[in-house]
Every structure is written in C-alpha cells, then in structure tokens.
Amino acid sequence: MTATGAEAASAGSSLVERVRAGELAAIARLLTELERLSPAAPKLIAEIAPFLGRAQVVGFTGPPGAGKSTLVNAYIGALRAAGKTVGVIAVDPSSPISGGALLGDRVRMNDHTDDDGVFIRSLASRGHVGGLTPAAVRMIDAFDAAGKDVVILETVGAGQSEIDVAQVADIRIVLNAPGLGDDIQAMKSGILDIADILVVNKADLAGADKTFSQLASAVALSSVKANTPVLKTVATKGEGIAELVAEVNAVAEGRSETAETRRRKRARRLLAWAAADLIEAQVRDRSDPRIDALCDNILNGRSSPEEAAKALFEAT
Amino acid sequence: MTLAQHDSFPPRVLVTKIGFDGHDRGSRIVASFLRDAGMEVIYTPPWQEISQVVRLALEEDVDVVGVSSLSTDHLLMPKLMKALDEAGLGHVKVVVGGIVPDEDEALLMDAGVSKVFHPGVGREEIVGGVAEYAAQARQLRSEELVT
Incomplete structure (x- = not known):
C-alpha cells in the first residue's frame, strides 16, 4: 500500500x-x-x-447467484492488465424489516484489495427496488472526479424488470447462469431488453450450452435487440473475460453520445426517482378533496387509475 | 432523503478475522446480530491480513471494526491498531470478541481497543456497544476536511 x-x-x-x-x-x-x-x-x-465526464460506466446486473461479483473481479483484472484504473460500487440489499444489510460482494473481489488502482465501495440499497439507489448515481461522479478510467456498478441481484441500471450505466452487461429458467423465461420482456451484452456465466456447469442457446434464440427473435452479443464466461477461471472486454470496447466505439449527454441522462434519472418518491408520498398521505374525487372516479369505474393519475399530474 | 437526515444513516461496521484461525461461526453470528439491528455490515471471511483490514476500513468508511479472535490472534491487535492510526483512521472504533484471556486484555486496551466482548455476553450488549462506539466514531471524525 x-x-x-x-x-x-x-x-x-x-x-x-x-x-x-x-x-x-x-x-x-x-x-x-x-x-x-x-x-x-x-x-x-x-x-x-469541472472534472467529470471522463469515466466509462459499466453496469453488471442479473439474478442472485449468477456470479456478478466474481465476474466483476475477473473483469477488474483485465482492466488493470490494460493499465486502466477502476472504481467499483457494489450494491447489496437492505432488509425491509430492520434496515440492516450484510454487504458481501467485495469478498469475491479480493484479488484487488492491495491494488491502489482499484477502489471498491459497498452500498446498501436502503429500500430502493430496481437494483440501484440514487446514491449510487452520485457516487459515480466521485470516482469520475478521482480520475478512475472505468466505474463498475454491480446491482442487487435483479429479476425480470429491475432495469435502473439501464438508465445509469453507459454499457450494460446482463448475466445469466445455467439452471435458472427455461426458454420461455428467456423470452420474457424486461432485463434482456436492456442488455448491451448478455453473458452466460458458470459456462462450465451442466446445462450451460442449453442456457446459451435459449438466450441466443430469444435474442434472435427480438425485434428490438436482435444484435445483442451473447458470451460464455467462467469467471472463477478467467475464461471468456478477454472476449467480454473486446465486446465492451466494441459497444463503446459504436456509441456517439457525449459524456455531457450521458451525465444529463443520469441527472434526469435522479429527478425521475425523486419526483416519483415525492408524488407517491403526496398522493398517499395528503388530505386533498381533488385526490379524493379522483379516488371516487377509480372506485366507481368512471376512470382508470392511469387516467386519474394523468388528470392529477396535469392539474398540478 | 434530505440534508437533515445526514446523521441518521445506519452505522457501518466491518466484521472480520485476522491471523490463521478459521473458526468463523462467531463472526457470522455477530454480523447477523448487527445486520438485524439495522446496521450495514461489511463481512469478510477469516485469514485477512492487517493491510487488507486497513484497506477495507478505509474504502468502506466504516465507523467500527469488529475483530473475532478465538485462538491467540488477538495478540495481533496492537499491530492492527497502529496500522489503522497510520492510515488516518484514528477515529474508527475497534472492538474484539471471542476468547481473550483476562491477562491479555490490558494489552489490547492499551493499544486503543475500545472493548473486549468475552464469552457469555448477549446480543443486546454487543449491539448496544457497537451502536455507541459508532456514534462516538462519527463525532470524532474530522469535519475540517469537508467544510
């Protein structure tokens, strides 16, 4: 040190x-x-x-146990070999009951504890669903200001619709692992749609080829994301990591957004989050005859909740 | 989240083991106690090096470091305390839990350890103690840097 x-x-x-x-x-x-x-x-x-907008933000998401932290550990190794400095924000869930959290992602990133070019911070989700928290977005800027070349966001183990990472990361890697679902699971909307790169990790396990072909065929059938690359990795052995790095670089080179645009997008995401929290609290708790009237409309079928919400939004 | 809630963030605690002993049942139980009391716990497996513990405490900006010791690893504590201090982490409170012979306790306390939890202490005492030390650590932390 x-x-x-x-x-x-x-x-x-x-x-x-x-x-x-x-x-x-x-x-x-x-x-x-x-x-x-x-x-x-x-x-x-x-x-x-003045120092922001340089770092590339790479998001890793996927179901619990797919190997996100272990893949991040291997990916950091590849970035370091290429001379890049790295900041990691690893999000784990907070208990909805106690508010406490056991933050254990970095246990799997132990290869890099003594490397000054790697800085890892664990973050508790503190009640935010969607795999990330607004705090994570602000913390990206801290690493960016510190001159980190790459900021890695590792989300809470996410399921089918937790797509916060889509609006925050520049490049989105979605992991899967063998044995987590059939080909119909792979075709469901949500997390596949946001992937820039799909990864089948634990590719040395039985069933990996099947998972790979199911994902590949789901991608091929998608009219929005038919060109998404699907890769196999074995993060514990470092297999497939060079290919992953190459795909990330290829995706990055294909992008034309400026750093400023990406940062504005993240700010908008923060605003949307904050607005949603505020509106939810107001609508739920405020004593207001207009809100009561809209509730009456929903109860007696005069308007759908969506129509009532639109009326409320336009009235304010 | 508002500015006023700044001090209401849960205590952050590193629960770890140094030295060669691998009996981690105790540290897992204590980590679970603290988590269930609403704290944010960074948990590591056993066999951490002192430099690793310092690095984790630093990167994770913890308030308290809890070290579990069951077979003489507590004798490394003076080295750990010195290393934390040298890294600018003098405000971080350190507690030890496990098997520490009475005749060794003074050595630990002299080195700056805040508390030794001996066998038989209950959940309430551990949780209450760690919460109190976390509050002290936040008080001690220099605000000079950020103002």
Missing part, C-alpha cells in the same frame, strides 16, 4: 484537491458525503463538476 491516508495528506489542501491527487482516504470521504447528500455535498459537487 502506498497512498492510504495520512502519509499522502498534504496540509491545507481541500478534499477535492486530495481526491484529484488520488488519496484513498479523501476518495472514501467524498464517496460518503455524496452518498449521504451531506450538508457539504452541494459545495463538493460544484467543486468536482
């Missing part, structure tokens, strides 16, 4: 200056401040603004 903290601290430097210098303790603190949207966050966000 080299620049872990006090030894690299230069007296009088601001937090953002220390982040820019690559000091690990400063990066850790910036991540926390942005995660919690602390009182200092607005000032820090303004200070890092």
Whole structure:
C-alpha cells in the first residue's frame, strides 16, 4: 500500500484537491458525503463538476447467484492488465424489516484489495427496488472526479424488470447462469431488453450450452435487440473475460453520445426517482378533496387509475 | 432523503478475522446480530491480513471494526491498531470478541481497543456497544476536511 491516508495528506489542501491527487482516504470521504447528500455535498459537487465526464460506466446486473461479483473481479483484472484504473460500487440489499444489510460482494473481489488502482465501495440499497439507489448515481461522479478510467456498478441481484441500471450505466452487461429458467423465461420482456451484452456465466456447469442457446434464440427473435452479443464466461477461471472486454470496447466505439449527454441522462434519472418518491408520498398521505374525487372516479369505474393519475399530474 | 437526515444513516461496521484461525461461526453470528439491528455490515471471511483490514476500513468508511479472535490472534491487535492510526483512521472504533484471556486484555486496551466482548455476553450488549462506539466514531471524525 502506498497512498492510504495520512502519509499522502498534504496540509491545507481541500478534499477535492486530495481526491484529484488520488488519496484513498479523501476518495472514501467524498464517496460518503455524496452518498449521504451531506450538508457539504452541494459545495463538493460544484467543486468536482469541472472534472467529470471522463469515466466509462459499466453496469453488471442479473439474478442472485449468477456470479456478478466474481465476474466483476475477473473483469477488474483485465482492466488493470490494460493499465486502466477502476472504481467499483457494489450494491447489496437492505432488509425491509430492520434496515440492516450484510454487504458481501467485495469478498469475491479480493484479488484487488492491495491494488491502489482499484477502489471498491459497498452500498446498501436502503429500500430502493430496481437494483440501484440514487446514491449510487452520485457516487459515480466521485470516482469520475478521482480520475478512475472505468466505474463498475454491480446491482442487487435483479429479476425480470429491475432495469435502473439501464438508465445509469453507459454499457450494460446482463448475466445469466445455467439452471435458472427455461426458454420461455428467456423470452420474457424486461432485463434482456436492456442488455448491451448478455453473458452466460458458470459456462462450465451442466446445462450451460442449453442456457446459451435459449438466450441466443430469444435474442434472435427480438425485434428490438436482435444484435445483442451473447458470451460464455467462467469467471472463477478467467475464461471468456478477454472476449467480454473486446465486446465492451466494441459497444463503446459504436456509441456517439457525449459524456455531457450521458451525465444529463443520469441527472434526469435522479429527478425521475425523486419526483416519483415525492408524488407517491403526496398522493398517499395528503388530505386533498381533488385526490379524493379522483379516488371516487377509480372506485366507481368512471376512470382508470392511469387516467386519474394523468388528470392529477396535469392539474398540478 | 434530505440534508437533515445526514446523521441518521445506519452505522457501518466491518466484521472480520485476522491471523490463521478459521473458526468463523462467531463472526457470522455477530454480523447477523448487527445486520438485524439495522446496521450495514461489511463481512469478510477469516485469514485477512492487517493491510487488507486497513484497506477495507478505509474504502468502506466504516465507523467500527469488529475483530473475532478465538485462538491467540488477538495478540495481533496492537499491530492492527497502529496500522489503522497510520492510515488516518484514528477515529474508527475497534472492538474484539471471542476468547481473550483476562491477562491479555490490558494489552489490547492499551493499544486503543475500545472493548473486549468475552464469552457469555448477549446480543443486546454487543449491539448496544457497537451502536455507541459508532456514534462516538462519527463525532470524532474530522469535519475540517469537508467544510
């Protein structure tokens, strides 16, 4: 370990200056401040603004147990071999009962603990469904400001419709593993539609060829995503990782969006999240005769919930 | 989330084991206690090196590090405390749980360990203690950096 903290601290430097210098303790603190949207966050966000838009954001999502963390571990290794620095945000679920969380993703990323070019932060989902939290989006900027070439987002184990990562990551990798469902599962809408790259991990297990051909045929039948590449990996052995890196690069080269556009998209996603939370709370709890009238309309069949919601949105 | 809720974030606790002993039942039970009390627990398998524990505590910005020791690994604690301090993590509170002979406890406390949980303590005492140390760690943390 080299620049872990006090030894690299230069007296009088601001937090953002220390982040820019690559000091690990400063990066850790910036991540926390942005995660919690602390009182200092607005000032820090303004200070890092000039340095943003460089990092490539790669999202890994898929069902629990497909091997997301292990594949991320292998992918980090390939990025490091190519000389790229990496920040990882690994999201695990919070308990809906206690609010507590056991954050264990990084246990599988242990190859990189002593590497100053890799910074891993675990994040609890804190009640957000969809595999990510708004905090994760802000934390991307902290890693971007720290000069990380690639920011990896690992979502909570996601099912069929948790597609937050689609609106946040630049490149979306969706994992599957053998034995998780039949060919009709693979054809269901949702998570397949958002994949830039599909991966069948644990490809050395029985049934992997079947899972692969089911996914490939579901992709071939899709009118929106017929060209999505499908790869096989064995993350524990590093097999298929070079091919994954090549596909990510190919997808990235095919993109024409500027960094600014991607950041604006993420900001819009944050706004949508916040607006949805706000509207939900207001509609549920506010005492308002207009809302009561719309509820009456739904109850007696005069309007559908969608029509009532539209009327409410247009009235405000 | 609003700005006012800043201090209401759950305690973050690293639960780990250093040294050669692999008996991880205790650390798993304690990690579950803390999780079920609403804390965010970063859990590692046994056999972590001191440099790894420091790195995890740093990257994860934890409030408390809990070390489980069942077969003399607690004797490594002074080294761990020194390494945490050198990494600028002096505000992080450290607790040890497991088998620590009474005659060794002073060695740990002198090194800066906040508390040794001996066999027989209950869930309430562990959870309450860790919550209290987490609150202390947040108080101690320098605000100078971010203001």
